[in-house]
Amino acid sequence: MAHIVGGIFTSHVPAIGGAIARGLQDDPYWKPFFDGFHPIHRWLAGARPDVAVIFYNDHGLNFFLDKMPTFAVGAAAEYHNADEGWGLPVMKPFPGAQALSWHIIEHLVNSEFDITMCQDMTVDHALTVPLALSWPGADNRPVKIVPIAINTVQHPLPSPKRCLALGRAVHEALLTWEGAERVVIFGTGGLSHQLDGERAGFINKDYDRFCMDNLGADPDALTTHSAVDIVELAGSQGIEIVNWIAARGAMGPHVHEVSRNYHIPISNTAAATMLLEAGQALSRVA
Structure with missing residues (x-):
């Protein structure tokens, strides 16, 4: 079976990609956020994953309001x-873990998840920015990827409970995979933010810390709120926390927190990063 080494949870703000492109990692505005990735770089050097399973949300590059799948898996x-219009450099293609993708798809369908299977799939900043943060270097491609997109745009949105169940089904698929790949799970987006309307710039530190405090120890606590509740608590784009919830489900029941970072604001967003290691009884490293 695949060996799940850990999970990386991070914001994916397009402006982060712009900062990387301009070499602003040590700029006073950006440094507190980028410093949160130093422990992740050290951990990845030791963990040596072969595959990244990435839960993220598309922003119109691949899907739009006229055709918006609730769950889509790349194959x-x-x-x-x-080019998304943010001025970010277009990155070269990312290699796919195609056989593993099909195994996950088959397991999800057998588990009664109605998903969209994508044999041709374009990926946006919600996937490219976290990978660039984790493995600096424009041409760095140390892992193959399995992208799993969750609808966070078009209502009705999937519930946090359903997203956690999706992640747990992916975990089951990884346990039944015959390969020996070392897998890192990504959950991208958030935390609290709203980009438009009367609450533009909204940030809820209390809810963000609730999510970070419970993600490892008790992910079911994050499902006590409905999707609409989360929009109220965290802003219309804060619903991206469901990507984190699904990714946490894919890690399995036992994790160990290695590091966390929380910094506000980054482009009107509560920017956060967490690293959880898989397969250990939960404890927190300060």
């Missing part, structure tokens, strides 16, 4: 990035 040999 491509490679995934192309494209």
